Amino acid sequence: MTLLTPEEIAPVKADLDSALAALDAMLLGRPALHRLVLAGILARGHILLEGLPGLGKTALVTALAKILELDAKRIQFTPDLMPSDIVGSHILETKADGSRDMAFRPGPVFCNLLLADEINRASPKTQSALLETMQERSVTLMGVTRPLPDPFFVLASQNPIELEGTYPLPEAQTDRFLFRLHVGSPDAATLTAIISSRAQGKMPDPKFTLSKDALARAFDTAAKVVLPEAVASWIGRLVAATHGAESVKYGASPRAAIALAESARAFALLDGRPSVGFDDVRAVAIPVLNHRLVLDYRASLDGVTPDDIARGIIESVPVAE
Amino acid sequence: MSVHSDPTRRAFIRALAAEGALSGLLWGCAASAFAVLALRALSLHAPGWTPAVLAAIPIASLAGALLALRRLPSRGACAALTEDATHAGGLLLVEGMPGADAWKRPEPVAAKVSVSLRPRLFALIPALAALVAAFMVPKGWFAAAESPAPKVFPDITADIRNEIEDLREEETLEPETVEELAEELKRIEESADPTDPGAALDSAERLREKIASLLDLNSETVKRLAQNPDALARLAIDGDAAKEFQKMLDESCAGSCPNGEERPGEPCEGEGCEYGPGAGAPERGRGDAEMSWTNPSELGDSSLDDRATEVRPGENAEEGKIGESISEEDPTAHGASAKRGAAQIGGRSTGTSVNRSVAPRHRGTVKRFFETERNSQ
Numbered sequence: 001m002t003l004l005t006p007e008e009i010a011p012v013k014a015d016l017d018s019a020l021a022a023l024d025a026m027l028l029g030r031p032a033l034h035r036l037v038l039a040g041i042l043a044r045g046h047i048l049l050e051g052l053p054g055l056g057k058t059a060l061v062t063a064l065a066k067i068l069e070l071d072a073k074r075i076q077f078t079p080d081l082m083p084s085d086i087v088g089s090h091i092l093e094t095k096a097d098g099s100r101d102m103a104f105r106p107g108p109v110f111c112n113l114l115l116a117d118e119i120n121r122a123s124p125k126t127q128s129a130l131l132e133t134m135q136e137r138s139v140t141l142m143g144v145t146r147p148l149p150d151p152f153f154v155l156a157s158q159n160p161i162e163l164e165g166t167y168p169l170p171e172a173q174t175d176r177f178l179f180r181l182h183v184g185s186p187d188a189a190t191l192t193a194i195i196s197s198r199a200q201g202k203m204p205d206p207k208f209t210l211s212k213d214a215l216a217r218a219f220d221t222a223a224k225v226v227l228p229e230a231v232a233s234w235i236g237r238l239v240a241a242t243h244g245a246e247s248v249k250y251g252a253s254p255r256a257a258i259a260l261a262e263s264a265r266a267f268a269l270l271d272g273r274p275s276v277g278f279d280d281v282r283a284v285a286i287p288v289l290n291h292r293l294v295l296d297y298r299a300s301l302d303g304v305t306p307d308d309i310a311r312g313i314i315e316s317v318p319v320a321e
Numbered sequence: 322m323s324v325h326s327d328p329t330r331r332a333f334i335r336a337l338a339a340e341g342a343l344s345g346l347l348w349g350c351a352a353s354a355f356a357v358l359a360l361r362a363l364s365l366h367a368p369g370w371t372p373a374v375l376a377a378i379p380i381a382s383l384a385g386a387l388l389a390l391r392r393l394p395s396r397g398a399c400a401a402l403t404e405d406a407t408h409a410g411g412l413l414l415v416e417g418m419p420g421a422d423a424w425k426r427p428e429p430v431a432a433k434v435s436v437s438l439r440p441r442l443f444a445l446i447p448a449l450a451a452l453v454a455a456f457m458v459p460k461g462w463f464a465a466a467e468s469p470a471p472k473v474f475p476d477i478t479a480d481i482r483n484e485i486e487d488l489r490e491e492e493t494l495e496p497e498t499v500e501e502l503a504e505e506l507k508r509i510e511e512s513a514d515p516t517d518p519g520a521a522l523d524s525a526e527r528l529r530e531k532i533a534s535l536l537d538l539n540s541e542t543v544k545r546l547a548q549n550p551d552a553l554a555r556l557a558i559d560g561d562a563a564k565e566f567q568k569m570l571d572e573s574c575a576g577s578c579p580n581g582e583e584r585p586g587e588p589c590e591g592e593g594c595e596y597g598p599g600a601g602a603p604e605r606g607r608g609d610a611e612m613s614w615t616n617p618s619e620l621g622d623s624s625l626d627d628r629a630t631e632v633r634p635g636e637n638a639e640e641g642k643i644g645e646s647i648s649e650e651d652p653t654a655h656g657a658s659a660k661r662g663a664a665q666i667g668g669r670s671t672g673t674s675v676n677r678s679v680a681p682r683h684r685g686t687v688k689r690f691f692e693t694e695r696n697s698q
Contacts, residue, residue: 321397
């Protein structure tokens with residue numbers, strides 16, 4: 001295995017920097033969040049955005065789709081949403097010659113970037129319709145498996161406060177999200193900049209777009225970023241430490257270790273490096289682990305959040321074995 | 322593995338060695354101080370021991386450094402620590418890979434190795450002070466510590482010494498005897514073992530009894546007392562002492578001298594007085610009787626029989642005695658109690674009868690037993 005050369009990484013880094021700059025220009029005040037979202041995209045992961053209404057979750061997905069020139073679709077999840085509303089269904093179609101046949105009408109899931117808005121409002125049956133699409137990136141209907149377009153990402157949003165009439169995502173589904181990102185409220189300066197520079201808060205068009213080829217090249221480059229043995233060992237020990245940690249009922253799955261490694265690679269690429277360092281793992285560890293830890297009653301009594309526990313684990317596990 | 326990790330590794334070696342050496346120094350000082358104290362307390366300390374005790378300190382320090390170096394991280398761990406400390410982004414960890422030369426970065430500063438030297442330095446100060454103090458402790462402290470004899474021992478010897486001094490002053494005994502007693506007391510005190518004062522206490526007690534026996538009133542003692550002007554003067558002054566002396570004289574003759582020779586303050590006169598003090602008397606009872614040491618086997622069965630009785634399994638050796646003991650009439654078998662609950666037991670084999678009151682809860686059982694007995698007859 002050969003390290004990526006600076007010449008190989010430089011154009012990719014330049015594209016990613018431009019994409020990030022464009023995203024920051026379209027949505028003000030959240031460069032760190034944008035960096036994580038782009039890292040998640042580079043790692044080919046699905047992202048769960050959690051935040052109050054009106055904080056720009058949908059705007060973020062829309063801006064990302066524009067910059068990456070991806071086919072983006074949006075599903076507003078409601079309790080009466082059916083699986084066929086997501087993955088599509090077969091209808092009886094009359095052909096030109098008068099014959100009839102069951103024709104497949106693809107659902108909105110057949111896109112590159114799917115915004116599942118308020119995903120926790122749909123019934124578990126509908127939520128589970130996303131399981132195969134997220135993991136296998138394919139849809140199976142009436143015995144026929146249809147692959148989804150490449151790349152395919154789900155960016156789901158959920159409101160953490162309006163829990164009445166919602167169906168919390170099962171662990172099996174949350175585990176399929178690479179990151180769970182908290183979308184916080186912007187500060188006063190950001191709000192001032194938004195209302196002073198944008199009429200009706202309308203988002204400007206991106207000044208840079210990343211072509212599909214450039215995105216594919218970024219994916220290839222990210223896959224070649226080296227994960228040193230010492231860092232891999234630390235990732236393994238981090239995930240293992242979640243099992244048996246105080247106030248943790250169930251620790252993170254092996255999928256968490258894979259997610260940590262892949263997202264750390266993407267983070268290193270965003271920084272223009274051919275290898276993953278411990279700081280890259282630290283940057284992505286909390287978004288990767290926070291929705292994969294099932295806490296027990298002590299955590300709720302003590303007011304401990306998964307973020308706190310993940311932070312404690314990162315600090316307590318030494319980098320050197 | 323990595324050139325960059327060497328500075329860190331060297332820093333680790335230095336820091337760990339320093340930490341271990343300090344720990345060893347600390348423990349060495351503490352152990353030496355303890356050893357010096359122990360040797361002095363056991364009176365084993367000699368000037369020759371001091372270099373040996375002090376030599377243990379650098380040896381302990383060296384051993385501590387060597388032990389600490391066993392915690393030295395591996396080269397890979399050193400590289401990881403350097404990588405983490407310098408935020409090298411993984412570049413230090415892939416230096417050996419092909420293409421790494423293109424990513425050559427300036428030599429990173431070795432990771433700062435945090436070793437807790439300061440607490441050990443602070444702890445070293447009291448350890449050194451303890452070592453110095455161990456040499457400086459006054460010897461008297463150990464002397465006090467090594468005489469754990471109970472307080473009663475000096476009290477006893479002091480009493481005996483005072484008693485001997487009194488004897489010497491009053492000349493109650495022969496001066497040679499008094500000197501012998503003083504010498505014996507001195508020997509007891511010198512030979513006393515502080516760790517085991519029991520033998521000395523016994524000796525002191527025997528000496529006290531010896532003095533008491535020497536002071537038993539006899540004609541010689543009374544004569545000496547009477548010839549001692551100081552003692553007589555004290556008797557004259559001290560009414561209680563005079564009464565005591567009178568009592569002693571009365572007891573010595575016991576008022577039974579038929580010759581009427583005894584006088585207060587004087588021994589019985591006349592060398593031939595057979596009833597004088599110490600001469601014995603016919604009324605002394607069986608103490609004068611001739612002791613018989615007859616062989617017990619010659620006395621016959623009537624007086625003493627200490628032969629063992631052979632008892633076979635299932636037999637009761639005391640059966641005959643029990644039969645005799647219950648053959649007496651039971652006083653409770655009369656009157657109302659006999660009417661209420663007494664059972665008459667007829668002993669067919671012995672021909673005796675016994676009346677015993679039976680508890681109400683046992684009456685049914687007893688009744689059934691005797692009815693069975695009667696029926697079987």
